[in-house]
Amino acid sequence: MAKKKKIGSYPNTMIIISLTAALFLIGFCAMLVIQSKKLVSIIRENIDVSVFVDKSLSEAGRDSILMEVRQKPYVQPLGDSTDITFVSKEQAAKDFMEGTKEDFTAFLGENPLRDSYRVKVKEDYFEESRLKAIQQDLEKINGVYEVVYQENLADAINKNITKLYIVLASFALVMLIIIVLLINNTIKLAIYSQRFLIRSMQLVGATNGFIQRPFLMRGATQGVVSALLASFFLIILEQIAVRNVEGMAQLQEYEKLAVVLVMLVLLGILIGMVSTTQSLHRYLKMSLDDLY
Structure with a gap:
């Protein structure tokens, strides 16, 4: 059946x-x-804003800039990731020469680069208008020569x-x-x-x-x-x-x-x-x- x-x-x-x-x-x-x-x-967290300081600035002056930048609300807090990284002009020149395979200091006779801080910004501020506002805000700090970021990348x-x-x-x-x-x-x-x-x-x-x-x-x-x-x-x-x-x-x-x-x-x-x-x-x- x-x-x-x-x-x-x-x-x-x-x-x-x-x-x-x-x-x-x-x-x-x-x-x-x-x-x-x-x-x-992850991409946003690894894009930083470069803060170049005056050449004549002392170590105490650089530390003062560091403390002031770290207090900004748009900077990633410590523990989340490395919020600010100091890059000396010597290190910047070394990195540039490794990338281009050319020794520009031999041609110029000096290192024209500046000491800088690489500042990581919170993800919420990853917009072109906000990054522009951050640039203008950081450039108001005494001892800051210029603030640079990758324009139009955020948009x-x-x-x-x-x-x-x-x-x-x-x-x-x-x-x-x-x-x-x-x-x-x-x-x-x-x-x-x-x-x-x-x-x-x-x-x-x-x-x-x-x-x-x-x-x-x-x-x-x-x-x-x-x-x-x-x-x-x-x-x-x-x-x-x-x-x-x-x-x-x-x-x-x-x-x-x-x-x-x-x-x-x-x-x-x-x-x-x-x-x-x-x-x-x-x-x-x-x-x-x-x-x-």
């Missing part, structure tokens, strides 16, 4: 595979957004990252729409194969809520299983990237990754239950003639 199929058991594999693939792509987009945001944060980075977020968000939205349509059609086929069973349950007096309950539970279970599978593949992909791509480990934010995985589970449950509800609603109100 052939084993009887359970309600909705036939398309389980198809639904789970489809939903897993779709949730994986959405999770992948979310991970890209998180990691790109972390990368931008260029901010514009590019905004474009990236828009592209990824659009892709994720399109994928979400495709998922809903795909899963909805697949679940419709599953419910269609059970339409006579649904009518039989109605004929023996079963309420709509009683009929819907096992289907909704099945839809929720499919969503959870799909989300867990998608999360598993995402974690595997992330670990492969961390082990094979240099510097990838610095971009990992495991707390945010955990939030993404939880959201995938909730999204999987939501899609499974909503699609099942929509498909069931049609057959619960369908006449007997229409069932054929």
Whole structure:
């Protein structure tokens, strides 16, 4: 005697595979957004403002400038990272000659460079207008000759990252729409194969809520299983990237990754239950003639 199929058991594999693939792509987009945001944060933290001091300034004068700069609200606090780095004119000349492979001091007869401080600015101030204001504020300090930063870099980075977020968000939205349509059609086929069973349950007096309950539970279970599978593949992909791509480990934010995985589970449950509800609603109100 052939084993009887359970309600909705036939398309389980198809639904789970489809939903897993779709949730994986959405999770992948979310991970890209998180990691790109972390990368931008690292870039911002490593861009500094150079404060050049007067050549005639004494060591005490340089220390006075250091203390005054350190009290500015836009300077990264100690412990977060090295907030201010002193670069002597000798070190600056050495770095320049290593980069260009030319000894300009032999040609000029002296070192024209100045002592300077490299000041790291808080990420919140990483905007062209704010950096310009910081430049003007630092140049007011007595003993400061000039303040230099990479102009237009902040705006260029901010514009590019905004474009990236828009592209990824659009892709994720399109994928979400495709998922809903795909899963909805697949679940419709599953419910269609059970339409006579649904009518039989109605004929023996079963309420709509009683009929819907096992289907909704099945839809929720499919969503959870799909989300867990998608999360598993995402974690595997992330670990492969961390082990094979240099510097990838610095971009990992495991707390945010955990939030993404939880959201995938909730999204999987939501899609499974909503699609099942929509498909069931049609057959619960369908006449007997229409069932054929």
